[in-house]
Structures are given as C-alpha cells and as structure tokens.
Amino acid sequence: MQRLGLFSALLFLLNCLCVAANKENINQKDHQVCSGMYSKEDWKGKVDPFISFNVKEISEVSEDDPGMYVAIFDFQDFEHLGAVLPDGSKYYICDDYAIELGLCDESYKNEFIVKEIAYDPITDQNVTLSNQIMTFSQKTEGLHDTKYPVKETGYYCVTAFTRSSSTKFKATVNFRNAYGHLAASEVNKMPLYGLLAIGYVVAMALYSFAFWKHKHELLALQKYLLAFFVFLTAETIFIWAYYSIKNEKGDTAGLKVYMVFLSILTAGKVTFSFFLLLIVALGYGIVYPKLNRTLMRRCQFFAAFNYALCVAFLIQSYLQKPDSTSLLIFITMIPLTVSMFLFYFVILSCMGKTVRYLKEQRQVVKLGMYRKLLTIIYASLLIVLAGLVLSMFVLVGMNAIEMIEQHWRTRFFFTDFWPSLVYFGVFVTIAFIWRPTDTSYMLACSQQLPTDPENVADFDLDDLQSLGEPADEFDDTIRDEDMIFTDEEDDHPNNQQRDAQHPK
Template sequence: MVIYEWSDIVYLGKVTSESDDSLPKTYVCTSDAVNAGFCTSATLGEFIVDLPTGVSQNETTIWTSGITFSGNGSFVPYTGEEDAGGGSDLWLPPDGELPDLPEEDKNYSSPFLLRRGLPLARRQSVIPYTAPINYTIPRKGYYCVGTIPITLLSNPLTPETADHAAFTGTVLFRNTFAGLLPASEYPKIGFYLGMTWAYTLVGAVWASMCYRHRQDLLPLQYYIASLIGLLVIEMLASWGYYRYLNAHPPGITSTAFLIVVAILDAGRNSLSFFLLLVVSLGLTVTKESLGKLMTRCVILSSLHFIFGVVYAVGTVEVTLETASIFLLLAFVIPLAFTLSIFLLWIMYALNGTIQELAARKQRYKLSMFTRLYRILLGAVVLMSIFFVVSSLSFSNRLAEDYASNSWSTRWLLLDGWLALLYLAVFCLIAFIWRPTDNNRYLANVDEIAQDADDYDLDAMERAGHLKADSTDNLNGEHGRPGSPGVGQDVVFEIGDEDDEEERERTGVPRTGGGGPGRGRTEVDEHAAGEETEGLIGAGNGSSKRDD
C-alpha cells in the first residue's frame, strides 16, 4: 500500500530494463524484485521508492507499507470453484463468494509472487490491519492511494501455481474544509457568494441612477434593471446549490436544484444576447420596430436557451476524464453554434447602425455605439483566447497527470472565467446606457448639426421639418460655418408635440430666435418666415425670408 502526493510519483518504482523501454517500471518489492536488486528483503510488500542522492523519504509525501489482514497470515487458495467452507475467510469479499473466473485466468502468472526462499514470516515491514490507517496531509496537493494484492503460493514445496488474492476497502478523504464537495468544486461556494454581492452592488447603483432620472427612463434601461435582478437571483441560486451539495449527498433534490440553476443561467445568457442584438439593430434609437427581424431574434434566443440548459447540466453531471469526445462535443457544439450566430449578427448589426449614425451626423449617439463596438470586440478577442486555452486543456484530459494539474483551477476554467468576463462586459455596457439627463434626446430624436456641412438635409426633408426651398439659405450669411449664429454645444431637434404643449401652456407665440442659451426651437414649416434661423439655432437675433 502506498499514499503520496502526485508530484512525488517520480520517486516511485525503478526502471525494469535499460534496454527495453516497453517494460513498465517495477513498483512493488517482491521476491523477483529482490533477486533483481531493485529492493531488499526488509522492504518486502512495500512499494519501491527510488530517491535521488541527497533526498530522504521524510522530505517527500510518500508513505508505504505491506498490510496483512490477520495475525496468522493464512489464506484460502482459489481454485475457480465456490468455497465449500472449512477455511479462513481472509480473502473472501463481503458477500462471502468469490467470482468465477474464466479458465484462462486460472493459470494467471503474476510478477508479484513470494518465492519459496522468502516466506511471509520473514516480512519485517509488514503491519497487520487492525484499525483504519490515518495519513496526515503535509501540504496542499492531489493525493493518491495505491494498493496491489500480492499473489501467494499455498505451499513453497508445491509446484508454482498462482492463487488469486482479493480484498475490498474504502478510502476516506477529509479536506481542510467541512463538507462533501470535492476540493476542485469547493471554491465555487465563495465565488458565487462574491458574485451575488457584486451584482447586488451594481443593482443598488443602477436603482439610484434610475430614481434620480425616473422621468426620463428609456425602455432599454428597464430591461437592464430586470436583467440585474435576474443576475442576482441566478448567482444566489448557484451559491445555494453548491452549499446544498456540500452538506448533502447527490439525490433528487440536488438534481432539481441543478435544473433550476441551469434554467436561470441559460435564461440570463439568452436574455443578454437578445437585448444586445436588438440594441445593435437600432431598436428605439434608429427604428421604431424590427418587424420580421424580431421574430428571428426570438427564435435564436430560444435555441440558445435550450442549448444552454443542456450544456449547464452536462458540465456538472458528466465526468470529463471518462466522457467520450463525442459526448463533450454534443454539449459544446450546439451552444457554440448559436453563440457564434449571436456574436456575428450583433457585430454586423452594430456596424450597420454605426454607419447609419455617421451618415446622419448623429455624433452623440455615434459615440455611444462606437464604445459599445469596442467593448464587444474586446470581449470577442478574450473569448477567442479562452476557447484556445480551454481546448488545449481539455485535449489532455486523458493524460494521467491531467486531474492532478488542473483540479485546483478547473472551476475557474469552466465557470469562473466566463462569469468574470460577463460581469466586466455587462458593467461597461450598463455604464454607457446609464440613465442621464440626455435620455429624452435618445429616443427617436435627431441631433441638429453644428455647421452647414453637417446637415443631413434629406433626412430632415423626409421627417417634414424642412421645406425644400428653405435649404437655399443654409449657405447664406447666417448659415456659413463659423458664423456667430451657430451654437457650439450639441443641439437636439425637439418634436412638434412638445413645442405645441409649451405654447398652449404659456400663451407665447412661435418664434424663430431666442436669447443666449435658447437655440433649440423647431421651425414651423407653415409659418411665413424664421425657418433658417430656427434650424441653425442662433441666439442673437432672427433672420426672416420674404416669400
């Protein structure tokens, strides 16, 4: 029997043959190993420890010893037939019966034979098993327990017919934390608790901003508030799920808990991509409705939701080391396919919206969408790097040292990294679309140009805000770029409805100019004059045109 931390496996065993690399190492000290000079008779039954010069076994984590299960060392020879009784039950399994081996296995020849020159009584390092063996963990690591049943000869004077030994046992690992979770999963408890508090803080800040600007909120800002609430619930549910698994063994309750968490996670991802897509398409900013595109967005979001639930359940229920590559791909490929469509569509739509806003000289909105584009581009680059790293990591999952090298960081690779990336991207996007005093200028309101070259005259004519013959004066005295009548601040075009309500409330007739700081009055195309001055927003007088 041997117990060790994985990094010390290089010290176990000796090379069997220097000339034949196909032969495995000799790991157990048997009579053959003693005759070959790999160990001494004093270490019979132990695993062979081959330490370099200057290193003692006390400096490693290796503990090894031979174990016997009774004081007299007797055993029951196995003949392939059910034991009729009359012998010791030392080698019998708990059910009292031995398995019926095939005929070819009855003549099994083992390299771990105690030869007639080294009887069991001469073992000096063998200890009888009378109580559980306790091993104190010296340091953090991936610990292993190895046992090999040594085949004995019933009588040294009889022909060498091997007898199969069999035993059963239980290995109990007690981690530094209290609970049932594997050490590779335990960090998720603290991680999801921290994420819950993080989203709660984001929600509190968002709620305070929404309250200050509650009269000017856009529908998108209500959607973001709802998504923050869903994120808090999801992180709290994930924390509760792993807390439950740490205190209770897997069962029906934990499976139901897992399904709830998977649905919340998939719903969060689908809703996030859906909102990002419709925003990139210009909904509520450049378009009143998406028409048939909205139906396609809903279908894509629904598929992404379904595949997300399957992936979330699969990553928890399936063991990566033993799962086939086809099963893993069945979980990953559908989700990756819908995710790729989402990302490509969002980037394409966002690029089109940016080009449209640039052509219409909408600088304020253009800056928002440009920053959004850069954030998403950075997220795509980071996700591409993550995909490469995770692919390289999972490609080595069948290696014998995969679990020992990845157990402490696997949670970060599977869950933590994507959750942190989502938090960063979400906070940046929410900051761009945060409630401000300019909210009322975002919904279907065009920014008025600051010079004659920046006017989108075609769009203004289509909107009905400018007569075709009124464009002549834009190149006149007051329409020249840099003239005193041109305002230097960003100016938004206010709709007819708001001006009409203001005139009815105050009784003031429509005018074309105003004092300093009042350059935002819309032109009434039915009025006899004051068209050009009202559009340019001059504040030092009025200019009229005679029809």
Template sequence: MDEQICNGIYAGTNSYINVSFDSSSQGQVAMVIYEWADSNYLGAVTPGSDTSLPRTYICTTDAVRAGLCAASDVGMFILDLPANKTVAETSIWGSSIAFSGTPSAPASLTQSNSSVSSSTRASFWDNPDGPPTPPADPSLDDYTSPWLARRALTQRAPEDTMPTTPMTGATIQYIQPIHYHVNKTGYYCVGAIPVTVLHQGETGGTNHTHASFSGTVLFQNEFWGQLPAAEYPKITFYMIVMLAYTGFAAGWAFLCLRHRHDLLPIQNYVSALFGLVVVEMLANWAYYRYVNAHGDGTASKVFLFVVSILDAARNSLSFFLLLIVSLGLGVVREEIDAMNKARILAAAHAFFGVVYAVGMDLVQLETASAFLLLLCVVPLAVTMTVFLLWIMYGLTGTIAELAARKQKYKLGMFKKLYRVLMAAVVALFIFFITSSMSFSSRYEEDYTPRSWKNRWWLLDGWLVLLYMAVFVTIAFFWRPTGSNRRLAMSDELAQDEEDAEDYDLEAIQMRGDRAKMEAMMGIDDMGAGGGPQEGRIALRGDDGDDDGDTVFEIGDEGSDDEGDRRKSREAIVPAKDRTD
C-alpha cells in the same frame, strides 16, 4: 476496478487521508499514499533490453533477485530515491497490509486485481468489523445539517489530532484505519495492489491466499463539507460575485428611481437583466453550499438543472438585448423586421446553454470522448458566433446610419458600445485558444495534478468575470441620466452653423431678407464672375408687368448639397417702379 484513487487536498491542521477496509477483505495488499510530485520515486526501471517495459512497482521475490529491492521489502511498493534523499523528506507513505487470518511472512507474490472506492463524507471512522455511526458533532446539536451551522461561515473541519500510521518497515496487521496527515497542499493518491501469498499448508503442501478487498478512502480537506477541493473555491467566488452584482443593481435602481419619468425601454430591459443576474449568482452560490452540505444526490441534480436554466436564460437574454440594441430598436427605429428570428436564436442558445452547463458538471474531462465534448461545446459556440456576427453587423449599420443623419450624441453611444464588444470578442478569442490548449492535453497523465486547482477558473470563473465586466460597462454607458431623451425616437438638431440653418426659423428669414435686398439693388451674385453661381438671385417677370410683384428663387438649382433643401423656395416682394 480501481487500484488507485486520487484527489486534490488543501492542507491544514485538520486535513488528512483515511483509508478503511471492509471486514470481508482477505489476503494482503501493498499500499502507498503519496503526493503526485513524488510519483517519479515510485517503482524501478524493469531490467532488460526492451525499454517499453513498464516500471516494476511491487517488491516480489523476482524483483529481489533482479536487485530492484531488498528482501525485507517484499510485499511493499518499491521506492527509487536519489542518494541524497530519504523517505521522510518525501510525501510517500508505504507498507504491506495483511488482513485477519493471513500469514505475515509471504514467500512469493503475484499481482491480481481488486477495488478501492472513494468517499468524501464529512467525517469517517471505521474498523474491520464494519463502519459504525460517526460520532455526533456537539457544535451542530441545534442544526439539521452543516448548511445551517455557525461553523459554515468559516467552513473549517475539526482539527486532526490523530497521528499518521507509522511505517514500521514490516507488514501491518490491519486492525484500524490507515491514517495519513496532510501537511502540504497537493494532489494526493492512494494506491492498493492486492497480492497472492504462497505459504506452507497444514498437510505440507503449498497453499495460495488470494487477496480480495474493498474499502473506502476519505480525503478530508481543511474545509468542512463534501465538495471536492477542486470545486470548493466556487463557494467564495459566487458569493463575492453575487454581492458585487447586488451593489451594481442597487446603484442602477437608484438612478432609475431618480430619472423614473425619463426612462427608455432599453433601460427597463437592463433593469430586468440586473435582477436575473443577481438571482442567478445567488442560485449558484446556494447550489455549491447545498452540495457541500449534503453531497451529490437527486436533490442536488435537480438544483443543478435549475441553476443551468438560469445561467442559460441570462446568457440568451443578454445576447438578445444586445442584438436589438445594436439594430437600433427604440433609438433609431421603432420595430425590427427580424424580431422572430432573433427570438428563435435566443431560444436555441438557451437550450444549448443548458446542455453545456449540465455537461461540464457531469462529464469527466479526463475520460470523456472528443465527440461528447464537441456535442456539449460546438452547438453553443455556433449560436454564440451567430449572435456575435449579427450584433456586429447590426451595430455597424446603425453607426453608419447615425453618422449619415449627423446624430452625434447617439453616434457616440453606439461607438462606445462597439468598442466594448470588440474588446469582449478579443477576450473570448484568447479564452478559446487558452482553453483549447489546456483541454488538448487532458489525456496526459499529469493533466489533472497540474490543473486541479485552477480548472474551475478556466471553466467558470473567467467567463463569469468577463460577462460582469462587459455588462457593467455597457450599463454604465446607458445608465439613466438627465439626457435620456436624447436617445429617444427623435432626431438631434444640427450643432454646426451650416446644418442648423435648415432648422432655424430666424436664419431662414435672414436669407429671405438678404435675397430681397439683393433683388432690389440689382445684385446678381455675391461673388465675381458673370456665370450662374451659388447664391444667385434669378428675377422672374418683366418690365411690362403691372401687378407690382416680382417672383424670385433663392439657391443654386444645380447644388447637390443644398438642392433638396433650398430648391423651390420662393419669395414675393414688391418691385420698384423704374424712372428711366
């Protein structure tokens, strides 16, 4: 049974906390509303030599006798303020609440348990006779829900004109909801501790009135809707990311249209991935808009499952395409032997991605067990690690092969891809270290108050932006251009003079002519020395041949660099008659 409900609130003129108790509530409760930064002012150190004793939070007759509070504060939370600070200078609101039929001046108090439930309804009005139908909003008369309302563009709640319930210093007889206007953004808590009242009975004996209550707490942020404050920034974030992807996709489509006759297969895959990413970001934005308008329900959970599938499909397709590009498909080789293994790995990564996405939305990090968190994170981390290692291994091999074949243009493209991936790996490593350090303190009392505003960024936002940076950078390097054919399944002609001779017909003929002249002039070698050297012309035949032809071989048979290309090249030239 909860005795305290906490939530983050973005402050504004329309933000407040409203606490309503059901008409069935009986007895008396000590109630407090505060921002977490002031939590150290609640309660007093329990006297005694045992330092492990918890603080005393409720003013009872025993607490009065111990000097922890004044007799006028019996039934209320104890405040331990510094000498130079007043209650008005803090966020604390506290009082004793008595329900119908309960004496307002108890003689003795003890603690018991009850419950307070939380609610995030868009509007709230209540009284001890039960909650009536909330008043209609005139601005929504033409709409079925805030999803279609004009005000949804600004997402601001109606201005809060109700004043905060005053702290009278005495027990408040409950006749209307407790209202607390929020002036400062923070993590606010509502605590309600039921107490037992001892009072004089009609027959002269002592009667006990045990508190029993249930109620609803509304945390109304400055925005309109039912999303918790910690999740609300995702609406704007995914809208901006979706618009950014749409702009990038439009630019990519223009380039594809301009060079439509020279597109490579990998560029068609990137086009499909651009479309999937735009749809996925649109689905994420629509999901949070829907939940903000309609709250959690069956439809919201189905919507969440669809979004999770799209997210997992996007990640898996990205890794799969990155893998086949790194292995050189369509650029270095026409097919990959391990294609089926790559598809199985992509399917496994997609499945574990759905598990992770759904788990992060449904699991409460503060109360989840380490095993459950590991079950959501570890399988996805394993498949991602296999993908990354395989990609880097394949990319390294492709770069080495292109370097050996002296394919400079393709080599430059793959080296750029390698640098981008290395930067992404470093960024992911930093992310995992940061997130691990953050989640390791999730059981600490102040973890949620410290992290509620930026936890969405750590879980979702940072990775989304990292993916966009990597994807857009790679797409820019591999964008459709007039040089597309230089990446096709063909070898690049050598750009230096030495290697170009192997492809240039004119150079081949010039070598033959030079060899012919050297043979006719009796030149055995262009350099000095009598031993066999590179460039030597070996004449075949003898003076007694009457066929008029001499066969000679160009090149050094022992040359490692030129042997394969120049060995067995022969030319037949007429021999000059000797006139000895």
C-alpha cells in the same frame, strides 16, 4: 459581450462537468486518481484532512492472492515508488521475486516498493521523500482501517493494482479537507463568487436608483437591463449557494439537480446576452424608441430557440456518462453551434448597418455610444484572452512536476472565474452607458443631433412635444425610410418657422 458571454458560459459548463469531486471512484481500468489537498494550517476547518480508501466491490481471489496493491502518496514523490532493475526498468511490487533480488524487505511483502532516496531525471539529482507514502494490500470489501493524514498542502494521488488481470474491483477514494466536502480546487470559488454577488448587488442598487429617479423618462431597453441585472445577481448568488451547500453536505443527488438548474440559468445568461446585443445592434432604445413588432418577435423567437438548444445540450451532457465515447452528444451540440454562429453573424451585421446609418445621418452622440459599445466588446475579448495567455506563460515557466503540483490551485480562476469577472465588468460598463438620465429618452426620440457638442441637448420641438403625448397616440415604431429627410420636408413652412425661432 456576445463572445464573452458564450466563452464564459462554455468554460463554466465545462468546469461543472469535468471538475474533480471530493470523492473519486477507481477500478481495474482507471486505477489512479489525484486531487489537490490543503493542510489544516493553510485552510482552517473542523477536522484534520485525510485520504481514505473504501473497497465497494472486489471479485473472489485465491487464498495466496493479496487482492489489490494500494499506494497513497504526494505526487512529487512518485519517483520514490518502485525499484530499478538491472535492465533499467522499474519493479513496483514487493513480492517473492523482489525480495529475492534484494529490492525490498520481507516485512513489506505485498506492498509497493518505496525508496527513501530516488533519482530525479528533471533536476538530475537525488531527492528524498517530501511526505509519507502509505502502501498496503486489501482483498476484502470495506473501508481500510488506516487513513492517510495530510500534513502539507499538495497534490496527492491514490493508485491501485491487482496481480491478476482477471481480478475486478471498485473502490472510492475520499479526499477530505479540513474545511468541508469541497474539492481543494473549488474551495476558492466560494468566497470569490460571494464577492462577485456583492458586486452585482451594489451595481444593481446604483442602477436601480437611477431607474427610480427617472422612472417617468425610461426606455424599454433600460427596463430590459434592470431585469437582466436582477437575473445576473440572482444567478451569482445561486452559484455561491451551490458551493456553500456542497461544502456542507457533499455531492448529493439533490445537489446534482441543483447543478442542472444552475446550468439552465447559465444558458439563459448566454442567450439573453445575445438577445440584448441583437436588439441594441438593431438600434432599439437609442436609434429608435421601439423596433417593428414583427422584427422584435423574430428576435424573441430566435432567442427562445437558441435557449431551448442550449438547455437540451446541457441536459444531454448530464445524462451522458463523462467517460462515454458516444457521438450522440453531437445531436444537440451541432445545432447549438450553428445557432450561436448565426446569432453572432446577425449581431455584427446589424451593428455595422446601424453604425453606417448613424454616420450618414451625422448623429454623433448616438454614433459615439455605439463605438463605445464595440470598443467594450473587443476589449473584453482581449482581456479574456490575455488572462489565458498569462496563465500559459506561468505554466511554461514551470517544469512538469511543478505544473501538476501547483496548477490545480489557480486553474479555476482562469477557466471559470476570470471570464465571469470580465463579464461583470462589461455588463456594468454597458449598463452605465445606457443608464436612465434626464436626456436619455429624448435621445431615443431625436432623429438628428447637432454636430456641436455644446448643443447636444438641443432637440427638435417635435421631439419634445412627442414626450408629452399620450402613449396610444404616439407611433413609436420607426423604420429606416422614416429617417430620411427630403428637400421638400426641409422647406416645410413649419420647419422654416421653427428655424426662424431657433437660429443656429
């Protein structure tokens, strides 16, 4: 689960930082932006989907300079932009030179050259336009009068060039879908995270019922699990609310603050996943009722340190511009990576020691629980990798144009939602194994179990008596040396009397 939690969180954070927004900025350096768009028939909404172009800043140009040339088009029609010159190169702008060569008509002067029929080198065939290409020139600030109507679902691009390299400009492209302000690549997250939140609520309700039913027979570990259930449920609801608010209000300053808050929650999710696995690997709640107080404090301090590093990395990521090439991000990234590696190493090391100890003590029930845990951890990793491999195979089966045209619809599922879904399955499965039962508390108190499965519930009388002792008289801190029995202890009169009363 620690690998899955880390992998899920990193993918989630990467998606949060890099996903295309509903509005994109372009300038003389980054002169092209693209985004998926849904038609109104495919995704219902209140408005007709469109793409608008708004010039925010543009430097002064001469009177005969058209300023910037703009084209809005479906990506699969990119071969229709420009005309082929005799030397095999392409010429894109309809100017005096292109008109003189007969590449375009004078009525389209100062616009992109658009060919109704173009040669597709991938299919080795001539193809016609799939959708309208809108092209114009603009030299003043403000919103362009005409909006590009999106009639079909696809991947649309906006490109802008200037005739002079000295001309500077900044413009905003609005990819407005019918349903709201969410980018088309994100809209499917809203219903899916809603369903995931419902799944967490149902699973938490079932766990809470078992928790209430056995409220007098609880382990501290089971209390941790319930608290984490509440946290994960709340986090998933917050994620769903984020996409819902963004769809209604757009990408506002308040939403960016909310996004930072969500990322801090994700850091808590990753850190607490590691912390739970670490104390379970140390035997907390199953092998021993409690860990040594000093050892538990060390685990808590290490988890808090890891959480602080994770939050620092996230905050620095948001403060640093996405296009920045600064290496300052490594100030927090390197310590976080080292901390995660140490967490991972300590967990596996402690898990191995606990499993060996249970084998030596022949505690088959507990050993079986830990083997199930290891199986779940490795299976979850394989499932996540299988999802990524499957997505790669799907992409390999597409040509370059199909991959760009269609991958934006499903990319989020494999990079963001799929790890979250697997994490849900792993956590619910582990919580079910460690759920409160009639014998779970006695399982933690027992130091030795019979190897006969039919007598698994036969605990020592000392264990049963310890359940009824006051909490302040029960020393629940058990160390490894306390778990080793000598021949003298086996020959103790009390043990002989007990064996006589309970023959095997």
